[in-house]
Amino acid sequence: MTARILVVDDVETNLRLLEARLTAEYFDVITAQDGATALELCARAQCDIVLLDVVMPGLDGFEVCRRLKADPKTHHIPVIIITALDHPSDRVRGLEAGADDFLTKPVADVALLARVRSLARLKMLGDELRLRAQTTRDIGMSDALADAIADTGDGGRVLLVDDRESSYERIRAALSGCQTVEVETEPHEALFRAAEEDFDVLVVSLSLEGFDALRLCAQIRSLERTRTLPVVLVADPDDNVRVIRGLDVGVNDYLMRPIDPNELIARVRTQVRRRRYTERLRNNFQISMELAVTDDLTGLHNRRYMEMHLQALFDQAAARGRTLSALVVDIDFFKGVNDRYGHDAGDEVLREFSRRLKASVRGIDLAVRLGGEEFVVIMPETDAAVARLVAERIRAKVAAKPFSLGLGRGAIDVTVSVGVATYLSGGDDGAALLKRADVALYRAKSDGRNRVVADAA
Numbered sequence: 015m016t017a018r019i020l021v022v023d024d025v026e027t028n029l030r031l032l033e034a035r036l037t038a039e040y041f042d043v044i045t046a047q048d049g050a051t052a053l054e055l056c057a058r059a060q061c062d063i064v065l066l067d068v069v070m071p072g073l074d075g076f077e078v079c080r081r082l083k084a085d086p087k088t089h090h091i092p093v094i095i096i097t098a099l100d101h102p103s104d105r106v107r108g109l110e111a112g113a114d115d116f117l118t119k120p121v122a123d124v125a126l127l128a129r130v131r132s133l134a135r136l137k138m139l140g141d142e143l144r145l146r147a148q149t150t151r152d153i154g155m156s157d158a159l160a161d162a163i164a165d166t167g168d169g170g171r172v173l174l175v176d177d178r179e180s181s182y183e184r185i186r187a188a189l190s191g192c193q194t195v196e197v198e199t200e201p202h203e204a205l206f207r208a209a210e211e212d213f214d215v216l217v218v219s220l221s222l223e224g225f226d227a228l229r230l231c232a233q234i235r236s237l238e239r240t241r242t243l244p245v246v247l248v249a250d251p252d253d254n255v256r257v258i259r260g261l262d263v264g265v266n267d268y269l270m271r272p273i274d275p276n277e278l279i280a281r282v283r284t285q286v287r288r289r290r291y292t293e294r295l296r297n298n299f300q301i302s303m304e305l306a307v308t309d310d311l312t313g314l315h316n317r318r319y320m321e322m323h324l325q326a327l328f329d330q331a332a333a334r335g336r337t338l339s340a341l342v343v344d345i346d347f348f349k350g351v352n353d354r355y356g357h358d359a360g361d362e363v364l365r366e367f368s369r370r371l372k373a374s375v376r377g378i379d380l381a382v383r384l385g386g387e388e389f390v391v392i393m394p395e396t397d398a399a400v401a402r403l404v405a406e407r408i409r410a411k412v413a414a415k416p417f418s419l420g421l422g423r424g425a426i427d428v429t430v431s432v433g434v435a436t437y438l439s440g441g442d443d444g445a446a447l448l449k450r451a452d453v454a455l456y457r458a459k460s461d462g463r464n465r466v467v468a469d470a471a
């Protein structure tokens with residue numbers, strides 16, 4: 015998938031120049047000649063990255079950037095500010111407006127493409143996470159965005175990998191006002207610590223003695239634990255070629271020596287904010303996924319999860335020419351437990367039953383609480399005879415030992431009835447299988463309960 019870049023400049027020739035260079039690299043390019051148009055295009059989700067000129071009539075680049083970053087709809091779009099004014103204070107203004115990066119006119123091809131590529135990669139990762147969060151109807155989503163917008167990027171934990179004392183002392187001094195900085199002079203140790211500890215950003219000196227800093231960066235990118243950890247390079251001005259290679263291996267940002275403390279602060283802040291934003295999305299996604307597929311009371315899978323996965327299990331069984339069985343398990347006279355001992359006691363019985371159920375099935379079996387006191391077990395690669403045995407094992411495990419009601423309320427005898435059905439190749443589907451198991455369960459109930467009945471088919 016190619017990224018779509020919005021180029022914003024009031025001077026037509028500048029627009030065409032950048033458009034031509036980006037199009038030649040197969041980026042999709044759209045243009046705007048003023049800030050208001052740019053904001054509108056972004057709000058309509060028309061682009062992946064914005065290249066923004068600073069000096070424009072009306073809204074200038076800083077203001078456009080500030081507005082993009084303040085709006086939850088456009089907050090996540092990476093912005094590169096392009097300026098002709100080679101003043102360090104201007105770069106810092108851009109970064110403080112929330113820009114993800116800046117380039118100075120005339121824009122060098124390599125720098126332009128390296129930056130655009132690395133931001134495009136990051137944007138796509140972020141998009142994927144946001145999409146997944148939306149798919150699971152994540153309720154915490156808007157909180158994550160609000161937090162991200164309010165986040166100043168201060169108070170992060172920085173691991174500084176640098177073996178020259180004069181250099182790391184300068185960097186530490188610049189950052190220590192707003193971040194917690196730990197220095198690591200040993201690159202191997204740095205990799206280990208990055209994986210084991212909880213850092214927000216890695217700042218790496220490109221000129222390490224006797225070790226290729228780019229190797230460290232590549233290792234950071236390849237380890238599962240550190241893949242998404244932001245890396246900022248600090249380079250000497252004559253090291254441009256290696257900086258470009260660094261961006262190619264996935265370094266997020268760089269600074270040239272002599273270090274401008276304000277620029278360093280702003281760049282690290284940007285990475286800390288970005289890191290926290292992605293982490294929040296990731297956590298939200300995990301929590302909402304778990305909530306979406308788990309039953310609160312018992313920790314078993316829920317009906318929704320079963321409905322999502324039953325078809326896949328069927329397809330797999332059909333493709334491999336294997337069989338598959340389903341059990342429907344229902345607690346006998348459960349209403350009586352609630353009536354006699356209270357709802358809490360009933361809940362405790364459901365929990366204890368779930369533990370016994372789980373202990374009676376294999377890891378690959380899908381144990382589900384359908385709702386109420388009705389449970390389903392889907393067992394891949396299990397024929398009718400084995401399914402019956404498992405059902406009988408569950409029944410016996412429940413009947414063998416009284417259930418504690420908790421809180422010194424004593425214990426009671428509980429029994430279950432089980433209906434069993436096995437997949438017949440051709441014609442059957444998940445709903446039909448469960449229906450047959452249900453009919454068998456009904457017979458187990460009417461035949462006197464505390465028993466297993468297999469579907470006759």
Ligand code: GH3
Binds near residue numbers: 349459
């Ligand atoms: P049978 O042997 O025919 O299955 O009788 P039963 O009493 O188990 O079946 P019935 O469907 O009449 O009652 C089910 C009861 O389960 C009714 C409902 O109050 C109770 N129940 C459903 N969900 C929960 C729950 O989450 N916690 C508790 N404590 N009770 C629940």
Ligand code: MG
Binds near residue numbers: 347349387
């Ligand atoms: Mg029941």
